[in-house]
Amino acid sequence: MADEVGELSSEFASVRVRIDTDGNGPRLRVEDLRTGHVGFLDPLELETLAWLPEGGLHKLLDPSLHRWRAEDQER
Amino acid sequence: MTSAAATIPWDELIEHDRVHGSLYTDPDVYAAELERIWYRTWVYVGHVSEVPEPNDYVLKSIGPQPVIMSRDKQGEIHLLLNRCTHRANLVCDAPKGNSSAFRCPYHGWTFSNTGKLLGYPFNSGYAGTALKSELGLGRVPRVASYQGFVFGSFAEDGPTLEEHLGAATDAFDRLVRLSPTGEVELTAGWLQHKCKANWKMLLENETDGYHPQFVHSSIFSVAASGIGDLYGEKSTAVCRDLGNGHTENDLRPEFRRLDQPLGWFGTDPAKVPDYVDQLTAVHGERTREILVDGSPHVMVFPNLFIAEIQLFVIQPTAVDETVQHVTAVQYRGAPDMNRRMLQQTIGSVGPAGFLLADDSEMYERNQRGVQARNPEWLQIKRGTHRERQDENGFTVGDATDEVPQRAIWKHYRSLMEA
Numbered sequence: 001m002a003d004e005v006g007e008l009s010s011e012f013a014s015v016r017v018r019i020d021t022d023g024n025g026p027r028l029r030v031e032d033l034r035t036g037h038v039g040f041l042d043p044l045e046l047e048t049l050a051w052l053p054e055g056g057l058h059k060l061l062d063p064s065l066h067r068w069r070a071e072d073q074e075r
Numbered sequence: 076m077t078s079a080a081a082t083i084p085w086d087e088l089i090e091h092d093r094v095h096g097s098l099y100t101d102p103d104v105y106a107a108e109l110e111r112i113w114y115r116t117w118v119y120v121g122h123v124s125e126v127p128e129p130n131d132y133v134l135k136s137i138g139p140q141p142v143i144m145s146r147d148k149q150g151e152i153h154l155l156l157n158r159c160t161h162r163a164n165l166v167c168d169a170p171k172g173n174s175s176a177f178r179c180p181y182h183g184w185t186f187s188n189t190g191k192l193l194g195y196p197f198n199s200g201y202a203g204t205a206l207k208s209e210l211g212l213g214r215v216p217r218v219a220s221y222q223g224f225v226f227g228s229f230a231e232d233g234p235t236l237e238e239h240l241g242a243a244t245d246a247f248d249r250l251v252r253l254s255p256t257g258e259v260e261l262t263a264g265w266l267q268h269k270c271k272a273n274w275k276m277l278l279e280n281e282t283d284g285y286h287p288q289f290v291h292s293s294i295f296s297v298a299a300s301g302i303g304d305l306y307g308e309k310s311t312a313v314c315r316d317l318g319n320g321h322t323e324n325d326l327r328p329e330f331r332r333l334d335q336p337l338g339w340f341g342t343d344p345a346k347v348p349d350y351v352d353q354l355t356a357v358h359g360e361r362t363r364e365i366l367v368d369g370s371p372h373v374m375v376f377p378n379l380f381i382a383e384i385q386l387f388v389i390q391p392t393a394v395d396e397t398v399q400h401v402t403a404v405q406y407r408g409a410p411d412m413n414r415r416m417l418q419q420t421i422g423s424v425g426p427a428g429f430l431l432a433d434d435s436e437m438y439e440r441n442q443r444g445v446q447a448r449n450p451e452w453l454q455i456k457r458g459t460h461r462e463r464q465d466e467n468g469f470t471v472g473d474a475t476d477e478v479p480q481r482a483i484w485k486h487y488r489s490l491m492e493a
Contacts, residue, residue, distance in 0.1 A: 010169070010172050010173065010174050011167065011168055011169040011172060012174055012176075012177065012178045013178075054147070054148045054149055055148075055187065057175065057176075058176075058187060058191070058193050059193075061175075061176045061185050061187075061193045061194065062185065062193050062194025062195075062198075063178075063183045063184075063185055063194050063195060063196040064194050064195065064196055064197060064198035064199075064204075065194065067196075068183060068196030068197055069196075069197060069198070069199070070197060070199050
């Protein structure tokens with residue numbers, strides 16, 4: 001089960017956000033509408049995001065960190 | 076690289092009461108203007124109300140330069156050049172948005188909204204991450220604001236914004252004083268009018284008090300407007316050289332003679348009682364005087380025209396092409412006045428409006444006319460015999476005189492010869 005929260009788009013990304021209740025506790029389901037890729041965020045992870053300092057996501061926004069990197073490249 | 080400005084004999088082209096036609100048509104003059112004016116002096120870019128929330132951004136310009144105005148998570152405003160440092164694509168395309176980072180659509184290079192390069196795909200192709208510290212977005216070196224109006228300067232050093240604005244700061248003070256919260260908001264959206272004319276045709280026209288009774292006679296007639304009379308031979312209004320190229324049509328003498336609160340806006344206090352109450356709560360007994368005096372009509376050199384209830388931003392895109400960006404002034408917290416200012420703006424400068432269409436026709440005819448080989452000069456001598464100093468030492472003329480045009484060219488020449 002998943003309750004739709006809504007879709008958010010900018011010129012850089014489009015995502016659909018739902019609250020997913022398939023597990024033992026609720027979590028946020030985030031779907032990348034350009035690729036169909038889905039990720040989940042639990043309440044503790046979301047709370048951590050709420051407390052992010054300026055630039056706290058900068059490392060994750062580096063395209064080479066995970067999504068666009070050679071398979072054999074060291075992390 | 077040789078300076079374009081240094082090769083042009085400015086003293087032979089700009090005299091006190093006439094200017095040479097080539098100043099509007101010569102590509103070398105335009106190149107020199109970019110160098111000495113647009114990429115050196117303070118230029119108006121945007122307003123803080125256009126990026127109200129952290130991570131908001133809007134696309135702006137400084138002449139032909141594409142600029143991103145962003146507000147970072149800490150609230151600081153940045154002016155970044157909208158050009159990927161990889162292969163020069165525009166990093167942002169949407170006119171506005173909210174994002175802590177910008178990702179170039181060409182190869183995925185990703186920048187923070189403060190301009191820092193956060194990364195690029197497949198970084199093994201660059202043998203690591205060293206480029207990150209070197210290739211942040213270009214930025215406008217100096218950013219400053221006055222009453223929420225954000226200006227940028229490509230010069231690392233030079234006069235401060237307040238030194239540049241000089242006496243024109245009073246126009247901003249008078250504008251925000253009419254808002255019950257002391258703040259204006261530019262939230263009504265922007266119209267863009269492109270015309271085939273040199274940018275200085277617009278700059279000179281904004282405080283030209285000689286043309287309204289001719290160019291705008293049809294709209295004044297249809298709207299039964301008294302504006303035309305403000306610019307007649309009997310008018311007590313004056314035009315003024317505010318210094319640094321800033322110019323004004325000061326209509327307050329006429330408004331004070333007529334002594335009608337909100338007469339400058341073509342309405343009366345009974346139509347906007349909430350607004351008048353709000354303003355009275357702030358200004359008390361001075362409210363009536365403020366409502367009689369009205370809003371400024373000031374051209375801030377080189378590109379911001381405060382036109383009572385509208386703002387015009389002049390953007391040169393070529394020697395013979397200019398885009399004029401227009402919006403309605405909105406007072407924060409005054410919905411009854413804001414609705415009327417928006418309606419009047421749509422009526423005068425909207426797609427079906429007459430006022431700006433009249434002016435644009437003149438700009439384009441001017442640009443075609445100035446191509447003629449003979450005569451070579453444009454005359455700006457009107458009222459030279461009756462110029463005088465006001466009580467503050469500023470040069471003023473009668474309502475229809477060409478004091479503003481002479482003031483603009485005097486400052487222009489000083490910049491080009493510097």
